[in-house]
Amino acid sequence: MKKLVVLMSAALLLLSACSKGDAGKTAEGTAAPSSAAPEAKKEGGDKAKSVELEFYFPVAVGGPITKLIDNLAKDFEKENENIKIKPIYGGSYQDTVTKVMTAVQGKNSPDIAVLLSTDLYSLRQMNALEELTPRFSKEYLDGFYEAFMGNTKSGDTVWSIPFQRSTIVMYYNKEMFKTAGLDPEKAPKSWDELRNYAKKLTVQDAQGKVSQWGIEIPSTGYQYWMLQALSLQGGENIMSNDGKEVYFNKPHVEEGLQFYMDLGQKDKVMPQGVIEWATVPSDFISGKTAMMFHTTGNLTKVKTDAKFDFGVAFLPANKQFGSPTGGGNLYVFKDIPEENKQAAVKFIEFLTKPDRVAQWSIDTGYVGTTKAAYETEKLKKYIADFPQAQVARDQLEFAHSELSTYQNGQITKLFNDNIQSALVGKISAKEALEKSQTQADQILKNFK
Template sequence: MKKLSLVIMVWMLLLTACSSGGQQGAAGNGNSVASADQSGKESQGSGNAEDEQPIELSFYFPVAVGGPITSFIDKLAADFHQENPSITVKPVYAGSYQDTMTKAATAVQGGNAPDLAVLLSTELYSLLEMDALEELTPRFSEEYFNGFYEAFMSNTKSGDQVWSVPFQRSTIVLYYNKDMFKEAGLDPEKAPANWDELREFASKLTVKDSSGSVSQWGLEIPSTGYQYWMLQALSLQSGSNIVNNNGTEVYFNKPEVKEALQFYTDLGRKDKVMPEGVLEWATVPSDFISGKTAMMFHTTGNLSKVKADATFDFGVAYLPANKSYGSPTGGGNLYVFKDIPEERKAAAVKFIEFLTQPERVAQWSIDTGYVGTTEAAYETELLKSYVAGFPQAAVARDQMKYASSELSTYQNGQVTKLFNDNIQSALLGEMTPEEALEKSQQQADDILKKYRK
C-alpha cells in the first residue's frame, strides 16, 4: 500500500507540473502564442494593442489642382499601411473641394461620417456648427502645432481649440513668362512689384494680331470658383482683410475692398490687359502654359504642373503690392470626425502624424507645388536641394510673412457664394464695384447676425 501511495503522489505531481507549464505557455511569460504574436507585430513595425484588430479608415480627398495628385495620395496610403499593417487607409476621391464638403456633410448627417478628410481650411465654422469634428488640441503636443507656419494655423482654431491640421496649403502667387517679357522689352528677372507696374507690364505684354484681335493677353486673374480669394488678396494689398477672427463678421464694403474690386474690374473693362467676362479657374493655368497669357494670378498648388508642362522659362513672384504685399492662405486641412470609434480616431491621428513628418511634407511640396506647411520641411536636405535647383519653389514660402487667414465664416458656403456672385457681376459690368460690395455686406450681415453675441 505504501508503494501504491507513493506512485499516486508522484503521478499527481507530474500532472500538476504539466498543467502549470501549459498555462504558462499560453498566457504566462509570453513564450508560445503570446510571444509569437508580439514578435510578428514587431517585425511589421507595430506592437500596439490597438493594432491587434484590422482598422480601415475612409479618407475623403478633393482634387483641386492639376497633376497626378491621386497617385501621390495612393502611394502615401500604401506606405502608411506598410509601416502599420493593421491600418488600411482607403482614399475616396470626391471631386472639387465643394463636392468633397457636400459628400462629407451628407455622410455626417446620415450617421456615416468618414474617419478623416481633407477639406478647405475655411470650412471650420460650418463643420463646428454641425458638431462634426473631433477636437485635436489634446491629440497632439503644443510643440507639434508650433512647428506649422502661424498663418496656416490661423484657419485651424476657434479660440484656443485646434480642430484641424494644415496639409495641402497654398497662397496666391504671380506666374510670368520670361520669354514674353524679353520679347516685350521687359527685364525677365524683374516681375512687377506694385499695381502700377502690373498694369504697365500687362499693357506691354498684350499683343494684337493684324485684325485687331488680342492674340496674347498680358494678365489673367480667375473669376470663377475662387474670385473672393483673388479679391481678398487685392484687399490685403490695400491694407485690409475682409473678415474677423471668429467667423462672425465680414468687412466687404470697406474702402480698401472697394479700391481692390475697382482695380480688379478695370484690368479687363478699362485697361484692356485682361479678358473681359468670365475667366474659369481651371482654364487660366492652361492659358498660361499654352502661351495665351503672359502672366497669371494662381495658387502655388499649380506650381508643379506649370513646371512639368511649360515649354518656356517662367518666373514666380510675390503678388504685386498696393500699400503692401499680401495674400490670403488657401487650401485644405486634415479633419478627424467626431462620431467614429476611438480606435479609428487614434488611427486617424497616427496617419496625420505620418503625413506631416518633415520629409513627407517636403516630398509633398515637391510633387504638388503646395507650400511646405512647416519650417522643418524646408530644413530637410530634400527640399533644400530642390529649392536650390528650382528657386521658384521658395517664393510662396517667403511670401508667408505677408500672408493672412482666408475668408472663413459660419455658413461659409452661403457667404462665399453670394460674395462670388456679386464680384462676378461687377467684373461683367452688371453692377458697379460699390453696388456689388454693399449688396454682399448686407446679405452676409443677414446670415451672420445670429452668430454675434
Template sequence: MKFNFKKNVVLTLTLFLLILAGCTNSTTTKTDDISKGSKKEKIELSFYFPVSVGGPVTKIIDQLAEDFMAENPTIKVNPIYAGSYADTMTRAQTSVQGGNPPDLAVILATELYTLRSMDAIEPLDRFIEDDYINDFYEGFLENSQADGKTWSIPFQRSTPVMYYNKEAFAKAGLNPEKPPKNWDQLLSYAKKLTIKDGSGEVEQWGVEIPSSGFPYWLFQGFALQNGKNLMSDDGKEVYFDTPENVEALQFIVDLSRKYGVMPKNVIDWATVPSDFMKGKTAIMYHTTGNLTNVKNNADFEFGVAYQSANKSYGSPTGGGNLYIFKDIPEEHKKAAWKFIKWLTTPKRAAQWSIDTGYIATRKSAYETKLMKDYVKSFPPAAVARDQLEYASAELSTYNNGRIYQVINDNLQAAIVGDKSPAEALKDAQQEADRILKPYN
C-alpha cells in the first residue's frame, strides 16, 4: 500500500483540532468568572416556582429572570412554572429521587423537615455574609432555620388577612373604618352582612373562609387566636385535638351550619377572591398574596385588617422560600446563591411586594422610598407586615404532605357535617401521631 504522507498529516491535524475544541468547550466556570462576565459557557440554572394567587405572577418571575441575566451574562436562569405548591414539591421530590434535582426552587417554607429528611437541600450559611439574614423578619425565619443552620431564604411569604367590602359595611349600617376585632364581632357583623332575596336565596354571604387548598392554614389562625400553635418546634409532634382547638373549629363550623352566614359546603380557595370581588361575600379570609389582585380588580372600596382575635390576635406565616438543592455542581450552587441575593435585595423585595401583594420579607425593604411611597398611597400594603407581631410559624412537620392530608381531610369532614369538630380533630391527632412515630 502506498503511504500518503500529505493525507495523513491533514487527518492528524484535524483530529488534534477536534480534541482541542472539546477541551475548551467545558461548562465549568470559576466563581470569579460568574461575576466578571467571562466568555466561558454560561451556567444554566433550573428554577422551579409555584403560583397559588391571582395576578400575573408567572410574567413577573420571567421578567425578574430576564433582568438578572442582563446583569449577569454568564448565568442563564430557566424559570419553570411547576403548578401549585403541592405540585412543585412533588416535582422536586421526583427530580431528586431520579438524580436530576433542580438547581433552586420556591417551595413552601413548611417543607423544611421533609426536604432535610431526604437530604435534598444545601445549608446556606457558608454563602451568607454580614448581617444579611438578620434583616429578614423573625417570623419568617422560624420556618427557614433549624439546628443552628439556615436552610432557605424567605421570598414569597404571606399571612392570611381579613378583606372587607366597605360599601357593603355602609349599606348594613356598619362603620366602614371599623372591621370586626374579635370572634363575637365577626359573627355579629356577618349576620348583618348576609343578604337574602325574596325566595330566601343568599345574594351576599357575610363571610367566606376557604376550606380547600390550605384549610389547615386558615384553621391555624383560629387555633393561635384561641391558644397556641398546632405543632412542636422540632416538627415531631402536633396538637390538633386540644379543647381550645376543638372550640376554634366549632366556631368555624357554626358560622355556616348554625348561623348561616357562610356557605355550608367546602369553600374553594381559588374562587373566594372572585366571590369577594363580585360582591358575593362581604368579608373574606385569604392570603395577603392576593392583595394586588384585589386592588387591581375590585370595583369598590375595600379594607384590609388583622384576622379577628379571641384570646389574642394570632396568625400563621405562610408562603414559599428559596431553596438550593444539594446534588448539583458547586458552580451551580454559587450561581444560584447569586440569583437569590439579587432577588432579595431591599428594592426588589419592595417591588415584588407591590407587584404581587406578598410581604416584603426584609425589614429594609420598607425603608426604601419605593415602599414608603406605596404604603403612604395604599395603607393596606402594611397590614400583613404589621400582623407579623402576632404571627407564628406555619404548621410544619416531618412527612409534611401526609400530615397536611390528614388534617385537611378531617377539617373538611367537620365543615360538611360528616364529623363533629371533636371527632374530626381526634381522628386527625391519632393518624398524625402514627405518621410521626418513627421520628420520635
C-alpha cells in the first residue's frame, strides 16, 4: 500500500541537501469543500475496503507536536472508519525531506506530505506532485490568507495547501524594557530604534563581559530567512515569482546584510559569531537576551516557559515593514492510487476546518491560515486573553513569499553558507552576496 506522508518540514537541504515558522472554509466555516470521501469499495460483497495512510512529519519548533498529531489522527479515524492514519515521526526537517525524495526517486511515492512551502519547484521538477486545483473549490482556496498562497502556486495552479505557517516576529522582555527605562508597551518600530533599544538593553560588567544581550537573530539554519526579512524591509523581495531568478546582489539585500552584521560586529549588541537557531528561544526564555527575531511557531513555547511578561511585535521597518512567510504545506503525490488521493484530500479537509486551524494555532503558535479560523469563538477568546497571538496574523499585510526556486535546496544552502561567512567576519557583505549570486545563476541557468 502506498504511503501517506505528512511532513511538517522546514528542511534546508533538498535533493543532494535540503533547505531550511491552512485551511479553507468548510461546513464548520462557510463553504463546503468540493471533494468527498473516498467511496467505500466492497470486498466479498459486504466488507468495505480500508485505506491506510502513513503520516510523516518533522518537528521544527518547541511544543508537544507529536501528541497533537496523534490526537488529530485518532479524531479523524473516529469520523472515517475506513481510513487509517499511522503517524510516523520523521525526525528533523532535513531527515524527513530526504526520506520523501528517496521514496519518490525509488518509485514508491508517499501519498501526502507536509513539506516546506518552498519545496514547490523542486518537487515539480521531479514531476512528483498531484495538482490540487481541481480537487478543491475556488471558495475553499479563497478562504486562505493571500500571503500564504504565494508559495502554494505556480501561475494559477495550486500544488499544495497551507498548513503550519508562520512569519518572523520580534519577541521582547517587558521587564527588561522597564529596567532599561524603556516603555514596555512600545517595541522598536524602525532599524534605528532597534539599534538604540538594543544598546540600552545590553548589560556588561566592568571587564566587558556581557550578561544580557540586547538582541539575538539566529545565524544558523534559517539565516537566509532572516536576511530575506531585512531585505523586504528595504523595499523588495530577493527572487522572482517563477522560481528562475534570484536578486541576492541587489543594494537592498546588501543593506540588510550589513545591518545584520553590524549588530554584532560594530554595535556589540548581539553575540558575534554563530548564533544557533534552536538556542535563541532558550536564551530569550532564560533571560540571556532581551529581544529576539524568531518564528511565531515558537509563540506557544515562549508563552508556556517564560516566567516574565513579554511582548510580540512586527519586525522593525527600514523603508517599510516586511517579513517572509514560512512553514509547511500539505502536498499530495502524483504516483499513488486514486483512492489514496481521495483519502488524502479528505484528511486535508479535516485538518483545515476552521475550529482545527484555530486550535492548532493556539496549541503551537503557528498563524491561523484561514480567515474563518479567526472568526471562531475559541480563537477570538484566546486572542482577547493573549493579544500577542494576533501580531503575526496582522503582519501578514506586509508579508511576502519565502525564497523558493528550482533546485531550492542547493540555492538555500549556498546562500546560508555565504551569509554565515559574513556574519562571522570572514568576508564582507558585498563579497558574500556577489558570490551567492554567481553560484545561484550557475545553478538556475538551465531553467531560464
